[in-house]
Amino acid sequence: MLEEVQTGVRLRASRKPVEQMRIARGRKRSLIDVIGRASGIPVIAEIKRASPSAGDIRPGADVSEVARAMLRGGAVSLSVLTEQKYFKGDPNFLRKVRKITEAPLLCKDFVVDEYQIYEAAELGADVLLLIVKVLRGELRRFMRLVGELGMESLVEVTNEEEAKLAVSEGAKLVGVNNRDLETLKVNLNRTARLAPLIPDDTTLVSESGIRTPEDAKKMLDSGADAVLVGTALMRADDIEQKVRSLVNAGG
Numbered sequence: 001m002l003e004e005v006q007t008g009v010r011l012r013a014s015r016k017p018v019e020q021m022r023i024a025r026g027r028k029r030s031l032i033d034v035i036g037r038a039s040g041i042p043v044i045a046e047i048k049r050a051s052p053s054a055g056d057i058r059p060g061a062d063v064s065e066v067a068r069a070m071l072r073g074g075a076v077s078l079s080v081l082t083e084q085k086y087f088k089g090d091p092n093f094l095r096k097v098r099k100i101t102e103a104p105l106l107c108k109d110f111v112v113d114e115y116q117i118y119e120a121a122e123l124g125a126d127v128l129l130l131i132v133k134v135l136r137g138e139l140r141r142f143m144r145l146v147g148e149l150g151m152e153s154l155v156e157v158t159n160e161e162e163a164k165l166a167v168s169e170g171a172k173l174v175g176v177n178n179r180d181l182e183t184l185k186v187n188l189n190r191t192a193r194l195a196p197l198i199p200d201d202t203t204l205v206s207e208s209g210i211r212t213p214e215d216a217k218k219m220l221d222s223g224a225d226a227v228l229v230g231t232a233l234m235r236a237d238d239i240e241q242k243v244r245s246l247v248n249a250g251g
Contacts, residue, residue: 073243
């Protein structure tokens with residue numbers, strides 16, 4: 001999977017070098033700030049038509065309409081899949097969503113090359129997902145470039161070793177993926193297990209497997225500051241109401 005991603009990156013870089021990109025410099029919208037100011041449970045609502053674990057979720061969904069429904073429901077931020085093969089996303093989805101909201105946008109892809117960081121900035125992303133399991137020794141360098149381009153890094157971890165590495169590298173926005181990236185099985189207790197390793201001045205996001213208001217509340221009670229929810233929203237008959245139910249789960 002990652003080799004395919006790298007091959008695609010090389011092709012895009014040959015067609016459009018970084019020097020030809022139009023990237024707005026300066027600080028972008030802060031996901032950390034909006035999570036800290038949120039009333040109710042801070043929900044990062046994810047727009048995805050498919051995933052490796054679930055297959056097709058909402059094929060052909062109108063990205064702009066979905067985004068508007070999520071925002072009406074009270075999402076503090078939107079996560080947009082740009083990976084094309086496995087999640088059936090598209091970079092243009094992020095461009096479309098950027099046109100309709102000033103909320104912080106998370107660009108979600110398998111980032112394996114610095115070129116993708118420049119791409120995300122050009123698309124209008126405010127936050128970029130960096131997966132520790134994928135990057136390892138390159139994490140610090142990638143985080144630095146993300147910051148130089150005015151974005152925040154959401155550093156994703158799945159175990160104690162990765163959580164400690166993220167913290168040691170200075171991550172201020174950490175995501176705990178409750179899904180095992182190899183087996184694709186979900187364990188919501190992972191957030192509670194890793195939360196004590198994350199300092200109080202670091203924002204913690206619980207990702208994957210959150211389906212109900214009870215799940216969302218459990219994640220915050222376990223130490224998370226926000227939840228990222230995708231499949232449960234994209235499968236809902238009424239996306240706006242589904243988001244609202246999660247936001248209001250905090251009481």
